Amino acid sequence: MTVEKILELKNLQVSFETFGGEVQAVRGVDLTLHKGETLAIVGESGSGKSVTSKAIMGLIESPPGRIKNGEILFEGNNLLKYSKHQIQKVRGKDISMIFQDPMTALNPTMKIGSQIMEGLIKHQEISKHDARKRAIELLALVGIPNPDKRVDEFPHQFSGGMRQRVVIAIALACNPKILIADEPTTALDVTIQAQILDLMRDIQEKMGTSIILITHDLGVVANLAQRVAVMYGGKIIETGTLDEIFYKPKHPYTWGLLSSMPKLHAKTDKLLAIPGTPPDLRKPPKGCPFAPRCPYAMDVCIDHMPQYTASSGSQKTACWLLDERAPKVDPPSTIGVGGEA
Amino acid sequence: MAAKNEKLLQVKNLKKYFNVSRKDVLKAVDGVTFDVYKGETLGLVGESGCGKSTTGRTIIRLYDPTDGTVIFDGQDVGGKMSRNEKKHLSKRMQMIFQDPYASLNPRMTVKDIIAEGIDIHHLAKSPKERMDRVYKMLETVGLNREHANRYPHEFSGGQRQRIGIARALAVDPDFIIADEPISALDVSIQAQVVNLMQELQEKQGLTYLFIAHDLSMVKHISDRVGVMYLGNMAELASSDDVYDHPLHPYTQSLLSAIPVADPEIERTRERIILEGDVPSPIDPPSGCRFRTRCPFAMDICAKVRPKWHEAEKNHWVACHLHDEEIKTEKV
Numbered sequence: 001m002t003v004e005k006i007l008e009l010k011n012l013q014v015s016f017e018t019f020g021g022e023v024q025a026v027r028g029v030d031l032t033l034h035k036g037e038t039l040a041i042v043g044e045s046g047s048g049k050s051v052t053s054k055a056i057m058g059l060i061e062s063p064p065g066r067i068k069n070g071e072i073l074f075e076g077n078n079l080l081k082y083s084k085h086q087i088q089k090v091r092g093k094d095i096s097m098i099f100q101d102p103m104t105a106l107n108p109t110m111k112i113g114s115q116i117m118e119g120l121i122k123h124q125e126i127s128k129h130d131a132r133k134r135a136i137e138l139l140a141l142v143g144i145p146n147p148d149k150r151v152d153e154f155p156h157q158f159s160g161g162m163r164q165r166v167v168i169a170i171a172l173a174c175n176p177k178i179l180i181a182d183e184p185t186t187a188l189d190v191t192i193q194a195q196i197l198d199l200m201r202d203i204q205e206k207m208g209t210s211i212i213l214i215t216h217d218l219g220v221v222a223n224l225a226q227r228v229a230v231m232y233g234g235k236i237i238e239t240g241t242l243d244e245i246f247y248k249p250k251h252p253y254t255w256g257l258l259s260s261m262p263k264l265h266a267k268t269d270k271l272l273a274i275p276g277t278p279p280d281l282r283k284p285p286k287g288c289p290f291a292p293r294c295p296y297a298m299d300v301c302i303d304h305m306p307q308y309t310a311s312s313g314s315q316k317t318a319c320w321l322l323d324e325r326a327p328k329v330d331p332p333s334t335i336g337v338g339g340e341a
Numbered sequence: 342m343a344a345k346n347e348k349l350l351q352v353k354n355l356k357k358y359f360n361v362s363r364k365d366v367l368k369a370v371d372g373v374t375f376d377v378y379k380g381e382t383l384g385l386v387g388e389s390g391c392g393k394s395t396t397g398r399t400i401i402r403l404y405d406p407t408d409g410t411v412i413f414d415g416q417d418v419g420g421k422m423s424r425n426e427k428k429h430l431s432k433r434m435q436m437i438f439q440d441p442y443a444s445l446n447p448r449m450t451v452k453d454i455i456a457e458g459i460d461i462h463h464l465a466k467s468p469k470e471r472m473d474r475v476y477k478m479l480e481t482v483g484l485n486r487e488h489a490n491r492y493p494h495e496f497s498g499g500q501r502q503r504i505g506i507a508r509a510l511a512v513d514p515d516f517i518i519a520d521e522p523i524s525a526l527d528v529s530i531q532a533q534v535v536n537l538m539q540e541l542q543e544k545q546g547l548t549y550l551f552i553a554h555d556l557s558m559v560k561h562i563s564d565r566v567g568v569m570y571l572g573n574m575a576e577l578a579s580s581d582d583v584y585d586h587p588l589h590p591y592t593q594s595l596l597s598a599i600p601v602a603d604p605e606i607e608r609t610r611e612r613i614i615l616e617g618d619v620p621s622p623i624d625p626p627s628g629c630r631f632r633t634r635c636p637f638a639m640d641i642c643a644k645v646r647p648k649w650h651e652a653e654k655n656h657w658v659a660c661h662l663h664d665e666e667i668k669t670e671k672v
Contacts, residue, residue, distance in 0.1 A: 044527040044528065044530075159618045160618075161618055189388035190388065190556070190595060190598045190599055191595060191598045191614075191615045192388075192618070193600070194597075194598035194600075194612060194615075198612075198614060216527065216528060218528075218602035219599060219600030219602045219607075220600050222600060222601060222602050222603055222606075223600040223607045242604045246602070246603065246604050257529065258602065260529050260532035261528060261532075261557065261602055262557045262558055262560065262561030263557065263601075263602075263603075264557045264560060264596075264599060271536055272532065273529065273532035274529040274532070277497050277530070
């Protein structure tokens with residue numbers, strides 16, 4: 001499979017200045033997004049997944065935020081070198097974003113038609129009349145009934161699921177090459193979530209958009225993604241294809257994450273909880289960020305951050321257990337339900 | 342586990358209406374009937390606005406029921422109650438709230454938060470006994486003594502929820518209503534709190550009403566599960582029965598809508614995707630509340646409200662598809 005890289009992050013580091021000191025939210029992230037694929041970034045709150053996506057969009061407010069280091073290459077061009085004006089031309093046109101909470105992502109005082117047209121008029125030389133026509137088309141595309149009437153309604157006249165459809169329509173207005181979906185279904189009910197996930201898959205098939213899906217819900221990941229990056233403590237600790245991460249995970253944090261969720265299709269007696277809490281990124285750990293909570297931690301883990309070890313295929317894991325000098329550790333029996341571990 | 346046939350709580354035809362304007366009434370809970378047995382965990386699931394939280398809050402009398410009876414351990418607690426009677430109820434029935442950031446008073450120390458119930462019910466004879474109880478509670482929920490003098494903001498979400506649990510347990514209740522106790526927590530922390538709740542249940546013989554929208558977690562913790570839709574109970578059965586062979590079309594579609602953390606299953610399984618949104622509880626559909634989104638809706642569903650009946654042993658459902666009388670009529 002020859003796939004074209006559309007976005008590449010190299011050693012991205014983002015920090016925030018706070019009264020309590022510098023919070024190193026993202027501490028060196030390398031990531032590649034290919035054309036037409038869905039890449040999921042999973043992790044708990046505070047792992048740096050949302051900050052990573054905001055950095056791509058150029059939405060890190062400075063101060064307090066600061067991109068300390070790294071490159072964000074979009075079709076080969078470093079977005080971090082762009083001026084404010086240049087990035088505005090990319091944002092909303094080539095790269096757009098679906099936000100988590102549809103209740104707050106829309107302007108309550110603007111008709112939804114105008115909110116969709118805003119981006120179109122800004123980025124494409126298009127008359128108001130044509131923009132309106134396109135807005136109606138987009139509403140139909142995301143499955144809103146009577147789009148020619150609803151285009152003149154306000155957000156409060158829409159339900160949560162419908163508002164999220166509008167947010168998706170805004171994001172899709174200029175046929176973006178990359179769509180960043182930051183927890184797109186977290187605020188929605190399950191039956192509505194199923195509708196939205198279906199819609200996103202549909203749109204990707206029709207338009208060939210590359211999607212970065214940010215979520216903590218592994219069910220949503222299994223449903224939508226082709227590749228997965230697991231973030232913890234501001235770093236990517238494991239990345240691979242969907243099947244590699246779910247069936248042959250190599251990192252103890254991924255093991256913990258997978259076995260701390262109850263299974264709907266199997267009986268679990270006791271959940272395997274990960275003890276402790278995520279690290280404080282004001283004082284980021286010197287070694288592996290997961291070491292204090294890791295049941296297999298060794299001395300080396302505390303002091304040195306492990307390098308990525310590539311295993312079969314495209315899977316890469318940052319863990320000292322994969323070093324040839326480390327003792328062999330088998331993943332807990334709860335892992336690897338579908339494939340052979 | 343011990344035999345669970347003694348009813349601790351009986352809820353019959355419970356209704357809770359809210360007046361939203363001069364002419365509109367929001368029927369948040371509209372005739373819900375169920376029992377909770379001693380020592381079990383009853384899960385209550387449903388989408389937002391289905392009335393599951395209102396049910397919990399009405400049972401513990403944060404709201405006064407509009408109609409219906411609630412019998413707790415042989416005593417009617419659904420009717421008019423004096424302040425004193427409500428106080429007695431809160432000694433035996435406690436609640437754990439959803440948001441550990443909003444449910445703890447930021448200006449009180451942890452020890453005062455936990456001891457509040459002990460003070461109200463005069464459960465400690467001396468300051469020393471009071472502190473001993475607080476320390477014991479802290480240790481029970483996996484915190485330590487040094488935490489007693491701190492304030493809520495010094496704790497993480499998971500730790501705060503432990504404080505909320507300690508506060509609920511401090512008066513030594515029999516029955517705990519947990520309203521989305523883990524929804525605000527991260528996945529790895531959720532498992533810690535759920536394991537803690539299960540341990541406490543085993544040790545102290547607690548009975549839980551566990552309200553949540555996360556169906557896989559509800560299945561994991563509950564002995565029996567009730568599924569609610571728009572103020573009505575749609576189905577109630579043992580958790581295995583609800584998940585392995587659901588009778589109500591709403592339960593079926595709800596289960597098929599949950600994304601499962603297993604790519605193989607996700608690729609192969611068939612989904613029932615419901616059209617549209619949940620109707621407004623101010624003006625709910627006639628007859629069966631679910632009929633507007635139900636793929637199997639019949640004529641009768643618009644006319645007659647389905648009966649809440651035991652379709653199979655210990656498997657309750659409110660759906661015309663499973664009503665014997667209607668089935669025979671059709672044939």
